[in-house]
Amino acid sequence: MRAQRAKTTILVCAGAALAAAGVSAPVSASSAPRTRPGAAVVDCAENPQVRPGTFMLACGDGNNVLTSLRWSRWQPQSAVAEGRDMVNDCRPYCAAGHFHSYRVRVRLDEPQHRPGHPGQWHYTRITLTYPADRPADTPRVVTTRLWN
Structure with a gap:
């Protein structure tokens, strides 16, 4: 009592x-209303980025990077951009290869809590859609998990 x-x-x-x-x-x-703070995309150096102009996809060797990203939407559930996917053809090997540029639509989604960073959310999935030309042996739509 x-x-x-x-x-x-x-x-x-x-x-x-x-x-x-x-x-x-x-x-x-x-x-209380349930609101989620904005999500970020985590780069190769483990830094959260919001609306980055470039984003490295191949952290180990730098042979694939998204450039000229223009974000039309950045919301807690998903983000959408258009830009260029710069891909090294690695012919005859990556150090001697050439970069090729492809138009791409980018979608980030499936936000989750960022491990070890209380209160931070990060997108965990990326989808690339190539509206025209695309890298050799690459489907028109590619969806993959992002690192933590």
């Missing part, structure tokens, strides 16, 4: 303080 009275007193005082400050508080935790 004493614990309940103390809890009630604290809640009443907190509510009065918020009212005095001109801020409204939700009646209960279950009535």
Whole structure:
């Protein structure tokens, strides 16, 4: 009984303080709106990026990078851009290869909590859609998981 009275007193005082400050508080935790902070895409150096102009897909060797990205949407559930996919043909081998540029649509989605970073969300899946030419042996639509 004493614990309940103390809890009630604290809640009443907190509510009065918020009212005095001109801020409204939700009646209960279950009535609070569930909002998700914006998600980011994590780059090769493990830095979160929002609306990056370039994004490395091949972190190990740098032979595939998205460039000239123009984001038309960046929302908590997904992000969409158009740009160029710069791909090294690695012929006769990657160090002697040539980069080729392809128009691409990019979609980031499936946001999840970022491990080890409380409160941060990151996209975990990327879909590339090639509306015209595309790299050899590459389907028109490619969907893959992003690293953490």
